Amino acid sequence: MIRLSATKKLSGTEGPFELSVDLSFPPESLVTLYGKSGSGKTTLLRILAGLEKPESGYIEVHGKVWFDSTAKVNLPPQKRKVGLVFQDYALFPTMTIRENLQFAQEKKEPQKINVLLELTGLDELRERYPSSLSGGQQQRVALARAIIREPEILLLDEPLSALDQHTRNMLQDEILKFHKRFGLTTILVSHDKQEVFKLSDTVAVIDRGKISRHGTPLEVFLNRNTSNKFSFVSTILSIRKVDCIFLAVMGAGNEIVEVVLSKSDIETLKVGDEVLVASKAFNPIVIKL
Amino acid sequence: MINPEPLYLTLKLAGLTTVILYAIGLPAAWLLSQSRMRLKPLLEAVLALPLVLPPSVLGFYFLLAFSRQGWLGAAWERIFDHQLAFSFDGLVLGSVIFSLPFMVHPLQAGFNAVPRNLSEASYSLGKSKLETIIKVVLPSMKSSLLTGGVLAFAHTVGEFGVVLMIGGSIEGKTKVASIAIYDLVESLDYQSAHIYAAILFAFSFTILLTVYLVNKRLDIR
Structure with missing residues (x-):
């Protein structure tokens, strides 16, 4: 199980509010955090990744405690095995595609780089620099870089929002493919309902720091189960x-x-x-x- | 023909100063770029002082501190067994402080310009802060690294007031090229002054031109 509870004071555009979240979900599921911008979704991901510290809370991933404010446990980001994908890709501009992947590995395994480059269709671009790639290609590299160290949890922060619809569709398929193939536990931040329906097992709606609903996309967005064809x-x-x-x-x-x-x-x-x-x-x- | 010693001293002084400034400037600029403490504006103001103070003012205070009676000069003499003022060591120390903002400012701007996402991505890939700085951040700010080094070097080459105050004009020890020119003009030896001046002029221009050419290429990538 993944258990995430956290509180933290945030200053939003409409005044300060408190992020107060309690969420748990099974491994190998894909959970979407859905909500307006400024509702605390990204902060929640950053708290999970260890890049921000909550005022109080408890984070447990696959039986390991990453954060516990009462027991004063707070693993640094380096010790949390997360794969983080940013909206603006955050590829290292001075490294080639292959070097970006290699940097992410703890020990050198060129074979694994080859497999991932092949899977993402980036093999021919391996010696190119990120700046010469299209947005969709860069995001594929970012995805491959996050996956290559076999993260215990994959965190996707609005990864597709800067892409056009066609590329977005293709990358949604790719995210699903990786999610299943590597048995990943994935948290996706998104404010695109189509994306939520297509990708997620469950969706948690965040509104001004609180989770207002959590369930399957159908349950959450329709408030009932339908047996549609x-x-x-x-x-x-x-x-x-x-x-x-x-x-x-x-x-x-x-x-x-x-x-x-x-x-x-x-x-x-x-x-x-x-x-x-x-x-x-x-x-x-x-x-x- | 002219005596090459002052030119050699100038290069040695500027080279040493630049190396020391990299060692001090990199950590200082990194800390300043990271810090959000309240004392930061004060630190930045102190750091930028050499930019606005007349070199004679700085040189005067250095002279007081470096002299046998000064706190620094006295301590130095006890440890290294020679006087700090009017020595090459004193020149290096003075130059380091005098040129500090020329190194730190470009580096600080460089650190600030590297997106925070890059460092965070690196941390989440299990890399320590130091490894992240060396492998991710510094390579992304090559032009700032170059600019800082060259400005510090060039500024030290062009130093006059501070050197004159704390170094005097001791042949082979503290008589750098800019001082040599001043001495020659005072003794009306315009021809030798011309040679030194032309060499410094050509040298400075070449350095700056190279920097702008290289920076342009770094920016394109």
Whole structure:
């Protein structure tokens, strides 16, 4: 189990508030911290990584205590086996891609570097410097660098928010692939609902330092369980009337879909709404999120 | 022909000063860049004093401190068995203090310019602070390292007032090139003064040109 409880006073843009969080989840799961910017998500990751110290709290990862304010335990970041991926990649600019990975290793294992470079499709770029890579490629390197030392927990701080939708989709797949293949325990910070639905086992919603809900994405965002045949989150781009029905154009990731809406739907939905489109049998159900 | 000794002394003084300043300046600049303590502005102000004080003022205080009756001079004489004022050692010590801001300021700016993320990424990859500084931070601020060293070196080469106050003009000991020129002009030997001056001029220009050329290349990468 991973247990994380922490309190710390933060000064947000809307005045000071207290981060007060108590969260536990099983190993090999992917947990998303979801919330507005400035709600304390990143601080929580930094506390977990040992880069910031909470006023009080307790952190236990796979049976090892990393932080315990009552017993005065506080492992430095170097002693916590975390893989940290930043929004702006934080690759070492003076090292080549291969050197970036090599730096992350405790003992030299060139074979492992080769495997990871191959897995991420970066093999041909191995002797290039980070500045000559695209954002998506840089983030792949950052991911590989975080994974190469077999972290006990992988921390992703809005890793994809600076990327375009297409690259983002590809990297989401890649994160899932790595998460499963290496049996990682992963915490992802995100404010993108599509990303949350696609990647996470559970999602914890953070609002001004407190966890307001924690559960599967469906439970959290719909407050109930549905047994949908298919479902996706999308945004309504336009609604138009065609004869006696209404047609809504929706954007879901890269895809544009058209969905038939009934007259009763129209009353609650408007352009720009984020909705869940789900289907049990024939007509899709459109639920406002 | 001119006596090469003053030129040699100038280079030796500037070289030694620069090496010592790297040793002092790197830790000092790193601490200043990390620190958030209340005394920091005071420290920074003291450090920047040599930039604004007339060299004669600094030199005067150095002379008082370095002399046999001064606290530093007396202690020095007890340990090293020779006088600090009017010796080459005294010149080096004076130059180090006089040129300190020229080393520390670029280095501090360099440390500040390296994104904190890089150090944090390195810590979370299990690397100690020292290893992070050596392998991640310093390589990312090469142009600051170069600028600090060259400014300190060039400033020491161009020193006059402080050297005159605490070193005098002792042949082969404290008579550096800038002092030699002053002496020659005083004795109306313009031709020798010209030679020294031209050499210093060409030397300084070449150094600065090289720095700007190299820095441009470092910036591009």
